Amino acid sequence: xxxxxxxxxxxxxxxxxxxxxxxxxxxxxxxTLGHDxxxxxxxxxxxxxxxxxKKIICRIKLAGYPEEINILEYTLPNTxxxxxxxxxxxxxxxxxxxxxxxxxYDWIDNADRFTLFSKIAATIALNQTQIEWQPDIxxxxxWQTGLIxxxxxxxxxxxxxxxxxxxxxxxxxxSYDTFKHLNLPQHLWxxxxxxxxxxxxxxxxxxxxxxxxxxxxxxxxxxxKTSEYGYGLQxxxxxxxxxxxxxxxxxxYSIWNPEDDPHIKHNYSHDNLENKVLxxxxxxxxxxxxxxxxxxxxxxxxxxxxxxxxxxxxxxxKLLESPVQxxxxxxxxxxxxxxxxxxxxxxxxxxxLLIGYDEELAHLIQAGSDMLLMPSKYEPCGxxxxxxxxxxxxxxxxRTGGLxxxxxxxxxxxxxxxxATGFIFDESDHRSLTAIIxxxxxxxxxxxxxxxxxxxxxxxxDYSWEISAIExxxxxxxxxxx
Ligand code: ADP
Numbered sequence: 001x002x003x004x005x006x007x008x009x010x011x012x013x014x015x016x017x018x019x020x021x022x023x024x025x026x027x028x029x030x031x032t033l034g035h036d037x038x039x040x041x042x043x044x045x046x047x048x049x050x051x052x053x054k055k056i057i058c059r060i061k062l063a064g065y066p067e068e069i070n071i072l073e074y075t076l077p078n079t080x081x082x083x084x085x086x087x088x089x090x091x092x093x094x095x096x097x098x099x100x101x102x103x104x105y106d107w108i109d110n111a112d113r114f115t116l117f118s119k120i121a122a123t124i125a126l127n128q129t130q131i132e133w134q135p136d137i138x139x140x141x142x143w144q145t146g147l148i149x150x151x152x153x154x155x156x157x158x159x160x161x162x163x164x165x166x167x168x169x170x171x172x173x174x175s176y177d178t179f180k181h182l183n184l185p186q187h188l189w190x191x192x193x194x195x196x197x198x199x200x201x202x203x204x205x206x207x208x209x210x211x212x213x214x215x216x217x218x219x220x221x222x223x224x225k226t227s228e229y230g231y232g233l234q235x236x237x238x239x240x241x242x243x244x245x246x247x248x249x250x251x252x253y254s255i256w257n258p259e260d261d262p263h264i265k266h267n268y269s270h271d272n273l274e275n276k277v278l279x280x281x282x283x284x285x286x287x288x289x290x291x292x293x294x295x296x297x298x299x300x301x302x303x304x305x306x307x308x309x310x311x312x313x314x315x316x317x318k319l320l321e322s323p324v325q326x327x328x329x330x331x332x333x334x335x336x337x338x339x340x341x342x343x344x345x346x347x348x349x350x351x352x353l354l355i356g357y358d359e360e361l362a363h364l365i366q367a368g369s370d371m372l373l374m375p376s377k378y379e380p381c382g383x384x385x386x387x388x389x390x391x392x393x394x395x396x397x398x399r400t401g402g403l404x405x406x407x408x409x410x411x412x413x414x415x416x417x418x419x420a421t422g423f424i425f426d427e428s429d430h431r432s433l434t435a436i437i438x439x440x441x442x443x444x445x446x447x448x449x450x451x452x453x454x455x456x457x458x459x460x461x462d463y464s465w466e467i468s469a470i471e472x473x474x475x476x477x478x479x480x481x482x
Contacts, residue, residue, distance in 0.1 A: 001476055003030065004039040004135040004159070006121045008098055008114070008144040010039055010076075010083065011255075013047045016098060017302065018126065018249070018383045019142060020167045022216070026472070027081055029465035033473060036281075038130075038133075040121050042092040042113070043072060043085035054132060057084065057129035062119050064183055072191075075464070084131075086120050100145075111174045114202065115182050118147035123204060125152060125159050135159045137476045140210065141205040143172030150188055150205035160479030161208030162472075165215040167380050168231055169306065170226050172202030186335070197232070207236055212481040213244045214472070216381035217402030219245030229378055245475060247406055249381040250465030256366075256387045257458075260324050263363035270459040276392060279368030283327060286364070287352035294323040295444045298369040300362050300384055303332030303340070303355075307374030307396060313339055316428035320347045327352045327365055366391045371440055375433045385422070386463045394456040395422040396440055407461065410443065415450055421458040436479035 009015055011024035023039065030037045057073040072085040089241075091113045094245035096102040099110060105112065116392070125148070127134035138146045140163045149161040164294070168174040179189055179200040188194045194204045207213060215221045223229040225238045237244060255261075258276070259269045265282060268275035277293075284291045297319075299306045312328075313336065319326065328351070330338060339357050342351045366372070372388035381402030385395040389406070402409065407422040414420035425436040443451050 001035045001137060001480075002133065002135045002472070003035055003137045003139055003476065004040055004121065004125055005037055005139045005141075006040045006145045006148055008042060008117070008120075010041050012077075013041065013083070014098060014194050018216075018381065021252070021383055022166065022249055023141065023409060024076075025250060025255075025465055028079055028252070028471035029250065030472065031079070031081055033469055035473070037081070037207075038135075039081065039083040040115055040117075040124065041083055041085055042098070043087040044098055045093045045095060047085065048093065056087075056341075060120055060123055060129055062116070062123065065116070069116075071120070071124075071129070084124070086117055088116055091116050111172070111178050111182060111202075112201070114172070115143040115147060115184070118145060118151060121145065121148045122151040122155075126155060126157075127409055137162060137479055139164065139472075139476075142166050143170055143201075143206075146172060146202040146205035146207075147184075147194075148205070149210035150208075151185075153209040154187075160212075160476065161210040162212045162214065162475055162479050164168070164211035165203070165206075165213065165224070165380070168203070168215075168229070168233065169378075170203075171196075171231065173252060174200045174202075176200065178422060192401075204233070204236070207233060207240065211243070212475045214247050214475065216247065216249050217405045218246035218248070218403040219404045220380045220431065223378065223401060224393045245471070247468050247471045248402060248463070249383060249386070250468045251383070251386045251463045253390065253464055255427055256363075256390055258367055258391050258411055261363055261367065263360045264367045268366075268367075269455045270330070270392065273392065273455065276367065279364060280370070281368070282390055283352075283364060283368040284325070286361070287327065287354075288348075288361065289325050289352055290349055292325075294325055295371060295441050296325045296327060296369045297371045297373055297396070298327040298329070298365045299373045300329045300365055301374075302331045303336040305333075306377055306379075308377055308428065308433070309333075309336045311375045311428065311430045311433045312373060313343070313389050315434045315437065316343050322438070322441065324441065325350055325352070327369060329354045329356075329361055329365055330359055331355050335398075339360075366393055369393045370444060371396050371437075373433075373437075374403060375428070376399070376400060376403065377428055381408070389421055389458040389461045389463070392459045394440065394451075394454055394458060396436055397422060397424055397430060399424050399426050406461075408457075410440075410450075410454065415453070418453060418457055420454055421461060422454070
């Protein structure tokens, strides 16, 4: 099958979160299954800086745009995977992040940027370029590409379309004036298309007009059909229930594996766990924490409401009374950054905090910590808990989304059957989080045999992409018949 995979992030070229990890690994798994999959990505300045061998494969002239747009072809290192880069300098070649300015504000022209990107995707999908390659399927991801299924829906001899929701909270909402300014077909302004309560909703393009919809875990697929998690889109998602599937994300174990992870000095597996402790020492040295054996709890991620940072913030004072070390790596809301910093000043020998984005450190923290905190309000899939399982770092998670689908709570029954891999709590409040952490600490300190078994159970979990990739192929085949 020929598949065009349109995405706004791909690891290792550009990453702000889990979407990049998925875009950098699912296509490789699909390629291994024998499919001709090619990625389409904006040529951000930071991407252009990273890559060397690239060539212009074609130029595209879009109606209403003054200049031709170059499409560059690049092959991802150590793979045969082709990435087409949309080289539109006015839109993408600028300092800052994919969606935000260097000081953290949304780019004012994001709607223009991803409209251009989607129009290019649609043009390639309809085989109207010199690439002379028509995909059977276009796989679009998140709001930035939601317009693609909408643009294709009315075209004859179009490919099938599949839209994946990686996070329903980000919808790409803009005013009617923006809609007019974008010069989009008027029929898209309808509640059965991209209009959402008087606004233009990019994500609705995918939700209403893609042939198939997926999200990244079965539980999240159920949750988004409820008012609690649906952001007003739950009714639409319920209407599209037969076309909506949850497929759990996989892990690229060539990047996330403690046995040969190049980012850590002390590689290990479940039968030489002594080396795991050496990574804990490396973290303690890195952050100037005492080199003791108290439980080390970590958090890696965006410092935003979704990730339950508020719960951590309020749980910290009580937790810091007990013998623990807590390591936090992330960036996000200024409020959380400042509040966490204040607490760190009061407990420098127990709390380590790095505000920023540091891939190498993320690997070390996964390797050396005893537990990983994911008290998310909602979590479409979550990748960090999947990495932590592989690293024998016991996840402590809230009962939501992909966390439920991937972590097995520690109970007398799961201990007896050697299936327990982590700790799950229910209520999204700091007392529940504190209680579950204290329970986990109790196992860590007083029930070492159970704890060691948890580590082994966790490390044996297999979330490689093969199975999930086959599920995608199944859906691509169903989308083909439209
Ligand atoms: P989300 O996509 O919602 O941000 P996920 O758990 O699905 O959350 O994926 C987050 C990815 O981003 C993981 O690979 C994680 O290691 C990485 N990550 C997040 N924040 C940081 C950070 N501050 N430094 C390094 N890696 C980070």
